[in-house]
Amino acid sequence: MTAYDDRPAKLFIYPSIFFMLIGMFVGVFLAFNSFIFPDYFSGEHIHFGRVRPVHVSTVTLSWLLSVDVGLMFYFVPRLCGISIWSAPLAFVGAGLWWCTLLLGTNSFPWGTNWGWEYAELPMWISWIPIKFFFGISWVFIAVNLFMTIFCRRFEKLYVSLWYCMGTLIWTTFTVFVGNFALDWLPGGMSKVNASWFYVHNLVGLIYTPMGLAIVYYFLPKLANIPIYSHRLSMIGFWSIAFIYAWIGTHHQIHGPMSQWLQTTSIVFSIWLFIPVWTVVHNFMATIQRDWRKYVESVPIRFLIMGVIFYLITCVQGPLMALRNVNEITSKTDWVIGHSHISLYGAFTFFAIAGIYQAVPVMSQKPLWSNKLAEWHFSLNLWGSLLFLLSLWIGGFLQGLMWANWADGSSYAEFHDNLMRLPFLQTIANTREWWILRGIGGLIILVGNFLFAINIYNTVVLKKALSPVQVE
Amino acid sequence: MFWMIIGSILASLAGLAVYIYYLWKGEFDEEELVKYQLFREENNE
Numbered sequence: 287m288t289a290y291d292d293r294p295a296k297l298f299i300y301p302s303i304f305f306m307l308i309g310m311f312v313g314v315f316l317a318f319n320s321f322i323f324p325d326y327f328s329g330e331h332i333h334f335g336r337v338r339p340v341h342v343s344t345v346t347l348s349w350l351l352s353v354d355v356g357l358m359f360y361f362v363p364r365l366c367g368i369s370i371w372s373a374p375l376a377f378v379g380a381g382l383w384w385c386t387l388l389l390g391t392n393s394f395p396w397g398t399n400w401g402w403e404y405a406e407l408p409m410w411i412s413w414i415p416i417k418f419f420f421g422i423s424w425v426f427i428a429v430n431l432f433m434t435i436f437c438r439r440f441e442k443l444y445v446s447l448w449y450c451m452g453t454l455i456w457t458t459f460t461v462f463v464g465n466f467a468l469d470w471l472p473g474g475m476s477k478v479n480a481s482w483f484y485v486h487n488l489v490g491l492i493y494t495p496m497g498l499a500i501v502y503y504f505l506p507k508l509a510n511i512p513i514y515s516h517r518l519s520m521i522g523f524w525s526i527a528f529i530y531a532w533i534g535t536h537h538q539i540h541g542p543m544s545q546w547l548q549t550t551s552i553v554f555s556i557w558l559f560i561p562v563w564t565v566v567h568n569f570m571a572t573i574q575r576d577w578r579k580y581v582e583s584v585p586i587r588f589l590i591m592g593v594i595f596y597l598i599t600c601v602q603g604p605l606m607a608l609r610n611v612n613e614i615t616s617k618t619d620w621v622i623g624h625s626h627i628s629l630y631g632a633f634t635f636f637a638i639a640g641i642y643q644a645v646p647v648m649s650q651k652p653l654w655s656n657k658l659a660e661w662h663f664s665l666n667l668w669g670s671l672l673f674l675l676s677l678w679i680g681g682f683l684q685g686l687m688w689a690n691w692a693d694g695s696s697y698a699e700f701h702d703n704l705m706r707l708p709f710l711q712t713i714a715n716t717r718e719w720w721i722l723r724g725i726g727g728l729i730i731l732v733g734n735f736l737f738a739i740n741i742y743n744t745v746v747l748k749k750a751l752s753p754v755q756v757e
Numbered sequence: 758m759f760w761m762i763i764g765s766i767l768a769s770l771a772g773l774a775v776y777i778y779y780l781w782k783g784e785f786d787e788e789e790l791v792k793y794q795l796f797r798e799e800n801n802e
Binding site (some may be wrong): 513 | 791793794
């Protein structure tokens with residue numbers, strides 16, 4: 287039996303759980319301090335514009351990207367049948383990774399934001415080149431995982447390895463465009479277009495393949511059922527590779543962007559139904575062989591609910607790209623709901639399931655409390671539903687209110703409509719939905735606090751068992 | 758622009774060559790067998 291070195295995986299997974307709590311706490315703080323009791327705590331360093339990037343960067347980079355990298359360090363060696371190519375390289379990569387993220391994401395209250403969506407990490411903090419070090423750490427990670435796959439013992443590549451290789455290449459390219467190349471592009475719409483290319487590919491070509499790689503590995507493993515169709519999974523992989531890079535421009539529909547480019551992005555957005563359906567059908571057909579596993583296993587429940595949220599977000603996304611739907615939903619809270627269902631409802635649920643399977647195997651200890659895991663799932667599901675439904679319904683009503691202003695054909699009519707329904711009145715009308723959103727976020731945070739306790743106690747308190755007992 | 762188009766075509770041909778090489782090597786034969794790799798005895802933790 288191959289001895290796997292799990293220290294690199296632990297170096298990414300354990301801290302990421304801590305940062306998940308920090309990032310979500312900041313999100314809940316913003317939900318209350320900015321939308322329910324506006325500026326109850328106020329000051330230069332804690333107003334919305336300074337703190338929001340702390341929430342976004344902590345949950346996207348310090349939690350989700352980090353835990354996904356950690357899980358890749360866990361399952362890539364196992365799918366290759368060899369230990370990780372270079373543990374020292376992984377240690378150096380992890381060291382650089384956490385130092386730059388710790389400094390970068392917590393420096394925003396002091397005004398270091400680079401100014402572009404999801405690319406807020408500063409170029410420099412004092413003499414420290416934050417983005418450069420973060421990029422170098424990613425290169426170390428990518429080289430290490432690629433070399434592990436290159437030196438593999440099992441000749442054929444399982445679908446999770448395809449997704450891993452895809453994401454290693456796409457992340458390198460996407461992050462380079464969004465974090466460095468933006469500086470070299472001409473100002474105006476070219477720069478904005480490149481920024482949206484980056485933002486949408488961050489979700490579609492980084493978190494999506496990482497998340498799907500996790501499900502393709504952990505669902506068969508946890509359910510002890512092989513995936514329904516490997517051929518179908520390959521169709522999904524290559525269609526994502528072909529389609530996803532074209533759709534970033536759908537963020538600029540009705541904006542000053544070429545109409546042909548907007549239409550192209552809409553067409554490719556609708557084509558996304560192809561990879562999405564192959565993925566969802568494959569996962570559902572796998573678990574359909576034994577639905578009892580869904581009831582018995584908390585991590586499988588996280589995976590399947592994540593797949594359902596993935597389906598919802600992938601139906602929402604293409605529909606929001608249609609011009610007439612976009613007229614209502616664009617710039618409203620609906621979009622915030624859409625981004626949270628993908629990064630939280632789908633990909634965070636996948637990562638949590640991965641942790642539930644990987645931690646007992648890595649620490650050779652059974653989970654500390656299954657009861658606590660049950661509570662974790664229930665609080666996450668109900669909290670997410672409250673959180674997401676309030677954003678969707680509130681956001682859609684917000685969009686309908688704003689659509690009143692466009693009722694007419696002259697500026698005079700627009701001005702008259704604006705006088706009848708002032709913008710601030712629409713903000714006040716949305717407050718009830720924001721209260722529900724805040725409560726939903728709080729429930730999720732409590733659930734994840736229980737999760738952190740469970741994982742901490744598993745690693746620290748439980749006695750180690752033999753590998754067979756853990757299985 | 759000319760060299761960008763030439764570069765793109767060459768990159769595409771390189772990708773196609775890699776695909777044909779692995780096709781010839783049998784990477785895509787018996788596609789469904791690979792899904793059982795997860796459950797191999799030697800692969801179990």
